[in-house]
Amino acid sequence: MTSPIKIAVAGASGRMGRAILPLLAADPDFAFVGGIGREGSAGDGLIDRSAAIGAADVILDFTTGRAAAELVGLCASAGGPALVIGATGFEPDELERIAEAARTIPILRSGNFSIGVNMLVGLVAQAARALPAHGWDIEILEAHHNRKIDAPSGTALMLGEAAAEGRGVSLASVERRGRDGITGERPPGEIGFAVLRAGGLVGEHSVLFAAAEEVVTLSHSALDRGMFARGALAAARWIAGRAPGEYAMGDVLGLV
Ligand SMILES: NC(=O)C1=CN([C@@H]2O[C@H](COP(=O)(O)OP(=O)(O)OC[C@H]3O[C@@H](n4cnc5c(N)ncnc54)[C@H](OP(=O)(O)O)[C@@H]3O)[C@@H](O)[C@H]2O)C=CC1
Numbered sequence: 001m002t003s004p005i006k007i008a009v010a011g012a013s014g015r016m017g018r019a020i021l022p023l024l025a026a027d028p029d030f031a032f033v034g035g036i037g038r039e040g041s042a043g044d045g046l047i048d049r050s051a052a053i054g055a056a057d058v059i060l061d062f063t064t065g066r067a068a069a070e071l072v073g074l075c076a077s078a079g080g081p082a083l084v085i086g087a088t089g090f091e092p093d094e095l096e097r098i099a100e101a102a103r104t105i106p107i108l109r110s111g112n113f114s115i116g117v118n119m120l121v122g123l124v125a126q127a128a129r130a131l132p133a134h135g136w137d138i139e140i141l142e143a144h145h146n147r148k149i150d151a152p153s154g155t156a157l158m159l160g161e162a163a164a165e166g167r168g169v170s171l172a173s174v175e176r177r178g179r180d181g182i183t184g185e186r187p188p189g190e191i192g193f194a195v196l197r198a199g200g201l202v203g204e205h206s207v208l209f210a211a212a213e214e215v216v217t218l219s220h221s222a223l224d225r226g227m228f229a230r231g232a233l234a235a236a237r238w239i240a241g242r243a244p245g246e247y248a249m250g251d252v253l254g255l256v
C-alpha cells in the first residue's frame with residue numbers, strides 16, 4: 001500500500017477551499033495537512049506557510065494571483081513542495097515568477113480544472129485556425145457571481161490564448177478588453193472580451209466566431225464548483241513526485 005499524498009490548501013476558507021476539503025477528507029489517497037490562511041492568521045485546521053511547505057507533498061492554491069505568486073516563490077526557495085494553482089488574476093510579472101520557479105519545482109497552473117473547459121480550449125484553437133481573421137470576428141463572453149474579484153476570468157484568458165494561438169498571433173497584440181464610448185469600428189483580427197458579474201453564477205463562457213451572415217458559438221456552463229475541486233485533486237494526484245516544470249491541465253487529461 002502506498003502512503004497518501006500530503007496536501008495543504010491555500011484559501012481553505014474560500015468557496016473553492018470549502019468545496020475541496022470534504023473531497024480530501026473522503027479520499028484515502030490524500031492526507032490533509034492543513035489550510036494556509038493570510039499571513040499571521042490562526043484558526044482551526046490552519047497552519048502557517050513554512051509549516052505547510054515543510055509538511056505537504058502538494059499545495060493547492062485557490063487564493064488570488066498575488067498571494068499565489070508569493071507562495072510559489074517561498075516553495076521554490078525551499079525546493080518544494082509541488083503546487084497546483086487554481087487562482088486567477090495574475091499580473092504579467094507574477095506569471096514570470098511562476099515560470100522561473102518551475103525550473104526548481106513542479107507547478108501546474110490552470111484557470112479552470114473542468115474537463116469540458118479544457119476540451120473547449122482545443123476546439124477554440126481549431127476553429128480560430130480554420131476561420132480567417134478577415135471575415136470572422138472573435139469575441140469572448142464570460143459571466144460570474146458577484147463576489148468574483150478579477151476580470152476577465154482566468155478561463156476567458158485561456159480561451160483568448162487558444163484563439164490567438166489558432167490564428168498564429170500573440171493575444172497581447174490583438175486583445176480588446178471591454179468597450180465604452182465612441183470606440184470606432186471594430187478592426188479585423190481583434191479578440192474582444194466582455195464581462196458580466198451577477199448573482200450566484202458559477203461560470204459561463206462563450207466564444208463567438210461571427211461573420212457577416214453566420215455565427216458559430218462555442219460555450220461552456222459550470223453548474224457546480226465540485227467539478228473544479230475534483231479536477232484540482234486529479235491534478236494533485238498527477239503532479240505528486242513529478243520533475244520540476246510548468247504543467248497544464250491538458251497534461252493531466254491527456255489533451256496535449
Ligand atoms: N481554476 C479553477 O478551476 C477555479 C479557479 N478559481 C479561482 O480560485 C480563486 C479563489 O476563488 P474562490 O474560492 O471563489 O474565492 P474566495 O474569495 O471565496 O476565497 C479566496 C480564499 O483565499 C484567501 N486569501 C485571499 N487573499 C489571501 C492572501 N493574501 N493570503 C492567503 N490567503 C488569501 C481568502 O482568505 P480570507 O477568507 O481571509 O479572505 C479565501 O480563503 C480565484 O482566483 C478564482 O478565480 C475559482 C474556481 C475554479
Ligand SMILES: O=C(O)C1=N[C@H](C(=O)O)C[C@H](O)C1
Pocket residue numbers: 088111112144148152153154155156202203204222
Ligand atoms: O472565480 C470563480 O468563481 C471562477 N474562476 C475561474 C476563472 O477565473 O476562470 C474559473 C471558474 O470560471 C470560476
